[in-house]
Amino acid sequence: MNTQNQNGYMLLFRGNDWIKGLSPEEKQKVTDQWMAWFRRLTDERKAVAGNPLEREGKVVSGKNRVVSDGPFAESKEAIGGYFLLDVASMDEAVAIAQECPGLPYGIRVEVRPVAPECPVASELKREAEFAVL
Amino acid sequence: MGENNAWIERLTAQGKAKPGRALERSGAFVSGKHGRFVTDGPFAESKEAIGGYLLLDVETIEEAVAIAQSSPGLAYGGSIEVRPVAEECPLETRARELAREEKLATV
Numbered sequence: 001m002n003t004q005n006q007n008g009y010m011l012l013f014r015g016n017d018w019i020k021g022l023s024p025e026e027k028q029k030v031t032d033q034w035m036a037w038f039r040r041l042t043d044e045r046k047a048v049a050g051n052p053l054e055r056e057g058k059v060v061s062g063k064n065r066v067v068s069d070g071p072f073a074e075s076k077e078a079i080g081g082y083f084l085l086d087v088a089s090m091d092e093a094v095a096i097a098q099e100c101p102g103l104p105y106g107i108r109v110e111v112r113p114v115a116p117e118c119p120v121a122s123e124l125k126r127e128a129e130f131a132v133l
Numbered sequence: 134m135g136e137n138n139a140w141i142e143r144l145t146a147q148g149k150a151k152p153g154r155a156l157e158r159s160g161a162f163v164s165g166k167h168g169r170f171v172t173d174g175p176f177a178e179s180k181e182a183i184g185g186y187l188l189l190d191v192e193t194i195e196e197a198v199a200i201a202q203s204s205p206g207l208a209y210g211g212s213i214e215v216r217p218v219a220e221e222c223p224l225e226t227r228a229r230e231l232a233r234e235e236k237l238a239t240v
Contacts, residue, residue, distance in 0.1 A: 010156060012183065024231040051188075054217040058198050061212030065202040070214060077181050079216070084154070094161055098168025109168065110183075112160035118137065118185065119158050 007114040008048070009093035011083040011100075015076045016055060018106040033101035038083070045086060046096065052081040076108070084114075136205035141187065149200065153187035184211075188218075 019027060041047035055078075057070045087093050090113065097109040115122070144150035164170045189197050194217060201213040219226075 005157075007154075010154065014162075024235065027231070052219040054219045057214060057216040058194065058201075059212050059214050060198060060201040060204075060207065062210065063208045065207055067198055067202070070216075079183075079214075081219075082186075090161070094163060094168075094171055097161075097163040098171075100163070100168065103164065103168050104166045107164075109163040110160060111163060112183070113157040115155040115157045115185075118155040121137075 003090045004088055005090070005113040006088065007116055009085045009087060009090070010110075010112045010114055011085060011093070011097050012110040012112065013080045013082065013100070013102065014078070014108040014110055015106060016078045016080050017075065018102060022105065030101050030105070037099060037101060041083070041085075041096065047083050048086045050081065050083040053079060080107075140203065140205055144187070144189075144200065149189055149191055151188040151190055153185060155185040156183060158182075 019030070022030070038047060038050055042050075059068050059070050060066070061068070083096075085093055085096060087096070090111070093111050093113075097111050100107060100109050103109070141150060141153070145152075159173075162170075162172050164172075189200060191197050191200070194215065197215050197217075201215050204213060207213065
């Protein structure tokens with residue numbers, strides 16, 4: 001895996017059952033820490049965007065474009081929000097992810113390098129180049 | 134793949150899409166206290182793997198779903214999750230609600 005990337009990195013916050021069983025004070029504490037964390041990253045210009053996501057939603061799938069309600073209720077995989085980071089290395093992105101205030105409570109943070117274009121498109125281009133040789 | 138780019142360009146020109154991103158297939162998962170566990174993700178073959186996102190500037194979930202349904206990529210399988218962006222973190226909303234309930238209970 002490339003450890004440098006000029007297109008930045010994305011943090012995806014996975015899991016929405018991790019706050020169950022926390023007291024109101026703990027929930028307030030985590031929320032305050034999270035806001036402060038995001039504000040600091042924004043001030044340092046390391047985070048360029050971030051949003052929490054509502055817990056409801058829809059899933060559209062397949063060539064018939066079927067619309068169903070999302071199974072968002074209790075899930076380790078459900079995405080609660082994201083940050084878009086403007087940092088140059090995977091190490092730095094992971095170090096930032098490790099600061100997430102939700103980690104002691106079981107949240108998982110997915111760290112992904114941003115691609116300049118869809119990886120499928122890149123692959124197709126590469127295959128086309130080989131075909132010509 | 135040209136279809137996909139054309140689709141995104143059209144939505145952006147209509148002011149309905151803000152810049153999104155494609156994501157590389159590599160990455161890591163961070164978990165545990167202080168994020169001490171860092172593992173490679175099983176990103177390659179997975180129904181849950183996320184390939185990218187688009188941020189929409191539309192008012193209703195119906196409109197967002199209709200846009201999702203127009204995605205050229207769906208013809209080849211895969212799915213699109215449509216989620217409303219929250220004004221504030223749902224945690225904060227819930228924490229406030231609980232604090233209010235508590236105040237009422239002590240009255």
